[in-house]
Amino acid sequence: VTEPDLKGRHVVVSAGGTREPLDPVRFLGNRSSGKQGYALARTAAARGARVTLVSANTGLPEPAGVDVVPVGTAVQLREAILKAASDADVVVMAAAVADFRPATYAAGKIKKKDGEDPEPIVLVRNPDILAEISTDRARPGQVIVGFAAETDDVLANGRKKLERKGCDLLVVNEVGERKTFGSEENEAVVLGADGSETPVPHGPKEALAETVWDLVARRLG
Numbered sequence: 001v002t003e004p005d006l007k008g009r010h011v012v013v014s015a016g017g018t019r020e021p022l023d024p025v026r027f028l029g030n031r032s033s034g035k036q037g038y039a040l041a042r043t044a045a046a047r048g049a050r051v052t053l054v055s056a057n058t059g060l061p062e063p064a065g066v067d068v069v070p071v072g073t074a075v076q077l078r079e080a081i082l083k084a085a086s087d088a089d090v091v092v093m094a095a096a097v098a099d100f101r102p103a104t105y106a107a108g109k110i111k112k113k114d115g116e117d118p119e120p121i122v123l124v125r126n127p128d129i130l131a132e133i134s135t136d137r138a139r140p141g142q143v144i145v146g147f148a149a150e151t152d153d154v155l156a157n158g159r160k161k162l163e164r165k166g167c168d169l170l171v172v173n174e175v176g177e178r179k180t181f182g183s184e185e186n187e188a189v190v191l192g193a194d195g196s197e198t199p200v201p202h203g204p205k206e207a208l209a210e211t212v213w214d215l216v217a218r219r220l221g
């Protein structure tokens with residue numbers, strides 16, 4: 001049974017993984033499938049929300065009744081999020097945003113030269129979108145949710161990250177070679193800025209999404 005408890009709310013979700021181009025044919029990317037973000041978008045729409053889904057390189061079919069904004073890079077994702085967040089009640093950053101991007105973009109394909117070593121790739125920092133929107137809230141009472149993939153000391157690192165970013169909820173999951181990325185399932189703990197800790201047992205990404213919306217709806221009041 002789906003309660004329309006997000007009716008009248010504008011919910012913004014980012015999904016997928018950014019790609020940071022080196023030249024017209026190459027990029028630095030990550031293994032995020034976008035499935036968790038899409039599950040969040042679908043379930044929010046089912047609970048009555050108006051949903052903007054900022055989608056980075058997923059190749060997944062567009063969920064019905066959701067406004068999809070396609071983006072490629074972290075800088076583009078930031079622009080799309082800032083625009084959509086201006087009138088949003090909730091922002092969920094489920095996308096894997098590259099922390100760094102190549103310092104330069106080669107307008108032509110980078111070529112190998114006989115007998116020469118390759119040029120090193122110099123990286124510069126990308127903006128931290130989650131920290132930015134949490135610090136400069138577009139609206140009072142806006143609920144902001146982040147995701148964190150940790151490989152060790154999951155809870156302690158998650159708690160530190162929640163504080164550093166300044167968001168209201170942080171969904172922390174343990175990742176490894178065969179865990180989470182591209183899979184249909186997830187297992188996580190949702191940490192709250194109020195000190196709360198909500199474990200979500202191993203299960204479909206929809207189930208984790210519903211738990212996130214339960215916690216968000218409570219905070220929206």
Ligand code: C5P
Nearest residue numbers: 093095097099126127128129130146147
């Ligand atoms: O710092 P870390 O990348 O582990 O944080 C993950 C969370 O921060 C995710 O919610 C991700 O969408 C967000 N993020 C961001 N901008 C970045 C890097 C991560 O908004 N440049």
